[in-house]
Amino acid sequence: MDKQGLRTIAQRLMAGDKGLLAMDESIPTANKRFEEAGIPQTEEYRRKYRELIVTTPKLGECISGAILFSETTKQATADGTPFIEILEHAGIIPGIKLDEGAKDMPAFPNEKLTEGLDGLRERLMDYAALGLKFAKWRAVITIGDGTPTDGSIYANAYALAHYAALCQEAGLVPIVEPEVLMDGNHTIERCFEVTQRVLHIVFEVLIKQRVYLEGMILKPNMVLSGTDASVQADIDQVADLTVQCLLRCVPAAVPGVAFLSGGQAAQDASAHLNAMHVKYKNELPWALTFSFARAVQQPAMDHWKGKDENVAVAQQLLYKRLSINNAARRGEYSAELEG
Template sequence: MSSNMMDTPGYTSTLPGTQVTSGSETSYLYPYHPPAVAKSLIEIAQALVNPRGKGIYATDETIDSIESRLASAEGIVGKLYTDAEKRERRRRFRQCLYESLPTDYISGVILYHETLLDFQMGPVLSNRGIIPGVRADTNAHPLPISPSEPATQGLDDLLPRLQAAARAGARFSKWRAPILCNSSTLPTQAALEVQAESLARFAAISQQAGLVPIVEPDVDFAEDASLNRSVEVHIKIISMIYARCAAYGVLLEGSLIKPSFPQPGLKHPSRANTSVETIGLAAATVLARSLPVAVAGVVFLSGGLSDSDSVQYLNAVNAIVNGAPSESPLCLSRLPNLSFSFGRGLQGSAMQKWVKGNEAGAKAAFEERAKACFLAARGEM
């Protein structure tokens, strides 16, 4: 990094022992965090979760995944498209929503590399004041010691891929690490260590490329784990991630986390009777016990949840924080903004209308869902 990158108005640099100073706030940096880059990372991370309520639209599905969802929404079994027609359909769907995203509710969009690099849609978003991001992880592979558990891939060529994404307009990146969870044997310690390590290495490399990292520990709820077990696993993996982030010198102020909601597994008998308020308290407890205070914000994932559940859970955790007394032993008032990074939870209804040729209806449906998510991220539903 050239020395002129250190000369940022309002910022001071005295390597080694660098300080980044803005107003009355001072952050001590490692020598490999040039102040101008650190300033940019912090500002982007803050912009993704501020003003409170704004969140991220996750459009980072693989090509096969978005094709499957479009076909399902269309509901025409056996209808064939050529590869060129499928590619154009994907492009048109993304463009329809990107050009009309409600900027009052949406701060950023996670793009798949096809959308960012091939369709070159980063400027479509940034020209409207929405921050483009990119999916960084690739396919998972079985963990050799525990083949039923996945280990996420994509670290080997990550830096050049993220540098290319930055040149295409991306300003943040996201890495998903699925964590299987049941009442007894899963996750294994090996799986937790592998995923925590990959997320921390990703975060450090992302910041090296000048992109805000979003770490995504996605704890599965398909099996028979109790809510207590889910809380335990969430706390353990998030704590492990940040222990490894400390080892790699990740600038936490310039990062976000995208966790799942702790919840009973689908096969646990308590699932049907667990209230949204209980889920909200569980989520707040997980974050209070495991999230470093420096992390800029939280953007929950919707995963396999229904549209209704994802928004209700988000509203519940924010309502818990809003109503927490200042003397709460969990110190919930110290938590950063708790927002959303939803895909299906935002676009499902819009996609149903778009495949039928109703673009205006698709845009209106998306805005309605985005407003609901915005209100939930403020605890105001």
């Protein structure tokens, strides 16, 4: 394991006020979003959309890394330039989503276990040869009646740790993503309780499996009220409980925490990240940034609609959304920026 190399990549990913762009939607997810936006659900239109993203002017000012889907690693612009090459030229580190999705967990009703470990060592060798420098694996944790159980949390934690160890063996920085879903009517206090339990177990297992903490990044959920909760926590409460939870659970050796948006409205995700920096910036032992997907892409996709004549404005919308989150990472976000 090249510890110094892993550490250097992780620090580059967390540098400055930049974030990570999650453009790793699976084919079914991408097609679903295209259908909602009235865009044809074909490989060519997925390629066109990803070309729109990677060729956005000044993209490298906003993001340090881009998480790709396997299909995207093989795609190129209309003139034949590989997407990975374009990202590298812009100073953006290319990464890859490695998991194969969360499936129903046997003997654990209403709980999921993420699959994709079979053949992972060989796939990692292939992706390293393509020039990819980091990877991502998502585990899904649901809050419900009797869930999550420790059985499912530990099963997902061991999968995350095995993936992370294999990544580091291959020279890729692992992004470890244990997502406690917003879905449900639970209180923010219940989300805090579950997120704390999940993160404690995840780091317990990562350490047992000898994952090099200085060479990984955590991608967690924010601590939020359930989507259907009768009382929705305000911005300050989300910031307070999220930072408190992280300080209790995440070792200082970890270089950075890059939040997923998890279904939040784009403005809410930015406001929450901003409040954490305004209130706690000098108390954080690790970098705190964003790794959003829909919360930065949606305005651009909605405007594009699959039409070439809409590309330029769609790119401006993507850049704007990303730059707003750069401001949030600096603690300089305001509602006026949304105008």
